[in-house]
Amino acid sequence: MAGSTVSGIGSNIDTQAIVKSLVDAEKVPKQSQINTASQKATTTLSSIGKIQAALDAFRGAIDTMVTGSSFTGLTGSSSDEKVATMTAGNTASNGSFRLIVTQLAQASKLSSRNFPSGTSTVVNATDKPTTLTISQSGKNFDVSVPAGATLQQVRDSINTQFGTSGLSANIQTDSNGSRLILTSTTMGTGSDLKLSGTSGLDVGSTVVDPPKDALYSIDGVASVSKTNNVEGALSGVNIKLVSVSAFKVAANNEPDDERSATLITVSTNNTALKSGVKGFLDTYNALITAMNAETKVATNLDGSTTAAALTGDSTMRSLQSAIRNEFNALSGTGTFKSLAQFGMVTNSTTGLLSLDDKKWDAAVKTNAADINSIFSGPDGMLARMKSATNDYAKSTTGILATRSTSLSDTLKDLTKQQSSLDERMTLLTNSLSAKYNAMDTLVAQLRQQSTSVMTTLNALNNPKTNN
Numbered sequence: 001m002a003g004s005t006v007s008g009i010g011s012n013i014d015t016q017a018i019v020k021s022l023v024d025a026e027k028v029p030k031q032s033q034i035n036t037a038s039q040k041a042t043t044t045l046s047s048i049g050k051i052q053a054a055l056d057a058f059r060g061a062i063d064t065m066v067t068g069s070s071f072t073g074l075t076g077s078s079s080d081e082k083v084a085t086m087t088a089g090n091t092a093s094n095g096s097f098r099l100i101v102t103q104l105a106q107a108s109k110l111s112s113r114n115f116p117s118g119t120s121t122v123v124n125a126t127d128k129p130t131t132l133t134i135s136q137s138g139k140n141f142d143v144s145v146p147a148g149a150t151l152q153q154v155r156d157s158i159n160t161q162f163g164t165s166g167l168s169a170n171i172q173t174d175s176n177g178s179r180l181i182l183t184s185t186t187m188g189t190g191s192d193l194k195l196s197g198t199s200g201l202d203v204g205s206t207v208v209d210p211p212k213d214a215l216y217s218i219d220g221v222a223s224v225s226k227t228n229n230v231e232g233a234l235s236g237v238n239i240k241l242v243s244v245s246a247f248k249v250a251a252n253n254e255p256d257d258e259r260s261a262t263l264i265t266v267s268t269n270n271t272a273l274k275s276g277v278k279g280f281l282d283t284y285n286a287l288i289t290a291m292n293a294e295t296k297v298a299t300n301l302d303g304s305t306t307a308a309a310l311t312g313d314s315t316m317r318s319l320q321s322a323i324r325n326e327f328n329a330l331s332g333t334g335t336f337k338s339l340a341q342f343g344m345v346t347n348s349t350t351g352l353l354s355l356d357d358k359k360w361d362a363a364v365k366t367n368a369a370d371i372n373s374i375f376s377g378p379d380g381m382l383a384r385m386k387s388a389t390n391d392y393a394k395s396t397t398g399i400l401a402t403r404s405t406s407l408s409d410t411l412k413d414l415t416k417q418q419s420s421l422d423e424r425m426t427l428l429t430n431s432l433s434a435k436y437n438a439m440d441t442l443v444a445q446l447r448q449q450s451t452s453v454m455t456t457l458n459a460l461n462n463p464k465t466n467n
Helices: 015-067 151-165 270-295 314-328 357-367 369-375 381-388 399-461
Strands: 074-078 084-088 095-103 107-111 130-136 139-145 167-174 177-187 193-197 206-209 214-218 221-225 229-234 237-241 262-268 297-299 305-307 344-346 353-355
Touching: 015 270, 015 314, 015 381, 015 399, 084 262, 107 193, 130 151, 130 177, 139 151, 151 167, 151 177, 177 193, 214 229, 221 229, 237 262, 270 314, 270 353, 270 357, 270 369, 314 381, 314 399, 357 369, 369 381
Parallel strands: none
Antiparallel strands: 074 084, 074 262, 084 237, 095 214, 095 262, 107 177, 107 206, 130 139, 130 193, 167 177, 214 221, 229 237, 297 305, 344 353
């Protein structure tokens, strides 16, 4: 045949093509089965992974909302943020308080003696290591000072070993030389830093700053704090002290002079409340959108339909049902017990949530406090949604994780099947090739014998040859 490759030299038959056709006839059905199963497992595994990521993000957002004040609508404000700033948590209550700060908390700070040669001064001129012991609040931190160590090396060693323990070392340099400066993140009376040991670095050390407590009053009640972050003084309120309150009469500045009060206020802010609720809607919609994308049936241009990887999947149906059931359930101790009463609307096609602004504005005028009751608490919507998705979201034993593991195992098995099929087809190819090559050789031999016989017969029948 014109253009064909003839592999049978003796028989003039394309034995290679015959072998390939026979091997393909054996391989194609199993190969199609492996390809179909691999594609389905791969796309399903990818879709499950996307749902897992969306669910983890949803649950993480719930955790943030639980610890925050998204649904209280409470905001904190300070009349003078140069003196103090504040934030209101979900256990705070409306109210205003007068804050006066008379002293900020302060950390202990020490300075070594001056080293005229600067940071490169060798502080251990012996041939043996020495020890610098830093003590604070009954704890000792031992810093080894190797033979020949410089002031800079001691500073680096302190920061490397004890930086996570709140200790910090720096070097202050001027025209007279350098000093090792030690301080701590721990504040308050009794947290003094002290130096000792065999290094000699404690000799001549001086106190730069003694530790101090923060002194302040709220509505005239004097209080003390070990730090400048005051928690618990007001329920649900965190106050950060920034500076000492100014005197009312700036010219005197005597300790007993009256200081100006900073007004700390906790109030309900409907704009903040609406922002918190919309934040929940966005988080919920992101999860539903991700699930819709992996379960929808797409309509093609020709009118045909294409199913997604998880279309009709029972796990997705049960997860969607679990989430929507908790969303639709009544909760809270207020007059309004459902989000629909605050203008929440569910799209009947997509399941996505939206907010009717007019209905929202009307509801929060009289029932704003009910929002927090619906969402918060052990029986609130956030807790229920977290509980409803627990079985799906567990990292190793959850429903989604188990399915991912099963699909991964399936792909591994299909890979083994592919290797086995390839190996079997290689053996079959070799076997058939050997058989057809043997046939070709035999045909070639028969043709040679036939040619020889015909030559002899032709010679016998030729008159000239006979003469």
